Amino acid sequence: MVLLRKLPGMPGWPAALGLRLPQKFLFLLFLSGLLTLCFGALFLLPDSSRFKRLFLPRRAATSASSSSSASSSSAASSSAGETDLPRSPPAAAEPRHASPAAPRRLRDKLRTAARMAGPLAHTAPGSQQQVRDGERHTEPATGAPAAARQTRAASRFDYERFRQNLRHPVRGRRPTEDPETRARRMKVKEMMKFAWDNYKQYALGKNELRPLTKNGHIGNMFGGLRGATVVDALDTLYIMELEEEFQEAKKWVEKSFDLNVNGEASLFEVNIRYIGGLLAAYYLTGEEVFKSKALELGEKLLPAFNTPTGIPRGVINLGSGMSWSWGWASAGSSILAEFGTLHLEFLHLSELSGNPVFAEKVMNIRKVLNRVEKPQGLYPNFLSPVTGNWVQHHVSIGGLGDSFYEYLIKSWLMSDKKDSEAKKMYDDALEAIEKHLVKKSAGGLTYIAEWRGGILDHKMGHLACFSGGMIALGAEHAGEGRKRHYMDLAAEITNTCHESYARSDTKLGPEAFRFDTGTEAMATRLSERYYILRPEVVESYMYMWRLTHDPKYRQWGWEAVKALEKHCRVEAGFSGIRDVYTTTPTHDNMQQSFFLAETLKYLYLLFCEDDVLSLDDWVFNTEAHPLPVNHTNFKAKASVQ
C-alpha cells in the first residue's frame, strides 16, 4: 500500500496512468492478486522453512517443516528452545529425487514408502535429542544416498532406550580383582596402543600397517575403501578406554572415510570389517556418524544380491554396483562362509534404517539354503547363485565354511533366542558335523576334519579353531542332556588348538595342522607353517573362560601374549611370521587389521570380568565386533512413527 500512497508533487500511480474509478478498482484487484501469488510462492521455494518461520508461530513452523520435508534429525520437541537444537544437515532433509517443490503425488508416495519401511525400535523424528554423558551429538552431513536418507527420515532408532535396556554397563562395573589379572589386562592394552600408534604414525588412512618397512598397505579386498584398521580398531579402542586414540580414529572416520569409491570389493570382508566395525562403534557410543556410514555402505552392497536366486556374488564394484563371483570359485559359485556371514549385520542395518530390504535379503539366503538338499545333512562350501544348487561337495568348518555356522547360532542368540529356525539349522548342522567330521587322533586329540565328496582330509585349519568357542556358546542352550556333551566337545577342540600352539617352537600355531602320517596337531607342509596374527584360538579361550571359569584358559591366553611379544612384536608394530617352527622366524611385514579387531580384543576380554561386553547383551560378529542382543523389552518400549 505504501507504493500507492500519493507523494507530494507527484500524481498517484493509478492517476498518473490516467485511470478511471472502475479501472482503478480493477488495477487494485490485480495488484493484490499478484501480491498473494508472490507470498504463496515462498512456500514452494527449495528450503521454505526459513520463510515459514517468519510468518508462522514457531511451533506451527516446526511441525510444518518436519511434515513437509520428512526431515528427521533436528526437529524440536515443542518445548525446546530453537538455539538448543542440533541441526540437521540440509542434504538429509529430503529424498534426493524429490525436492519439496516436487509434485505432491510423488512426495506422498515417497513418504508412504518411508513410513512402511519402519520396524520396531524407532521413535518419531524429533522426539528426542541425542544427549548423552552431558554431551550433545549432532548428525553430521554425510551425503548419504537417497534411500538411506529416505529410510532414516521415516523413523529413528531410539539409542537412549536401547542403552537403558542393556543388562550390564558396556565396560563393566570394575569390581575388585586380583593384581595379576589386572596386570595382564594392562599388558594387552599396552599392545593395542602400540599397534595403533604405529599404524597411526606410518599408515593412517591405508588399510594396514607394514611394520618392517614402516608404510601402509592398501590391498585389493576393500574396493578402494581405506582405513580398514581404523574401522576395525574403533570398538577395541573404546572398550580398552584408550580415549584419545578412539577420538583419533573417530575423527578419521568423520573427516577422511570416503565411501564414494570405485573398485572391486569382497562383499564378505566389507561387511564383517567395515559394516560390523561401524555398527559396533555406533552401538557402543551413540555417535551418529558411525550409523550413517554403515547404512550408506550397506546400500552399496545391495546390488550383489541381484542374481536369479538372490544368493549374492562374492565380489562387487562399490561404484558401479556390478558384481561377479571370485575367479577361483568353481563354476561361478558363491562361497558358503561369505553369503552365510551377512545375517547379523544386515538385521542391524534394517533395525537402524527402518528399511526391511537388508533383512529380506538375508532371510532369502536362508530360504534358499533350507530348500536345497544337504548331502548327509552337511553344507558344502560352494553354491551356484544362478541355480541355487551345490557346485562342489567340499565341506569344512574352517576356511570357506566357518562363519556360516557361527552366524546360525549367533542369529538365534542375537534374536534373544526367538529365531528358532536359525537354532534348528545350527543344531542339525552340528549334529551332521559331529557324525561325519569329528574324529579322535591316535594320541587322543579331538579334531574336525574336512570332507571332500565323502572322503576325509585329516586336517584342521587355524580358522577352524573358532569352533571351540562356538560349540561352547551353543552348548549352553543345547537340549536335555546335550549341554555336558557339547561342553566337553568344545573343551576338547580348544585343547587340540592349544596343542597346535604348544607343539611349535614359537608357541604360536600354524595356518593348518594335520593328523595323518604320524603327526598330530602340527603342520606337515612348508606352505602351512605361517602365523598371521589370527584370533581364532584365543577367541575360543575367551569363550571357554567365560563359560567355565577354568583358569587354564587364562593361562593359555597369557602364553599367547608372551609368544606374540617375543616373535611378532617388531620396532614399529606387530607382524605375522613365516614359520612357527623356528625360534628365529622371519616376518611377513603385515599387521593385519583383525589383530586389532579380534586378537587383542579377545585377549583383553579374557582378562576382564564377565560383565565387560557381557554375553547377555552382545554377540560378536565374526570380526569380533559386538552387536547387541535384541532384548524383548528393547523392542516393546520402542515406538513406530
Ligand code: DMJ
Ligand atoms: C577374520 O577376518 C574373521 O575372523 C573371519 O571370519 C575369518 N578370519 C579372519 C581372521 O583370521
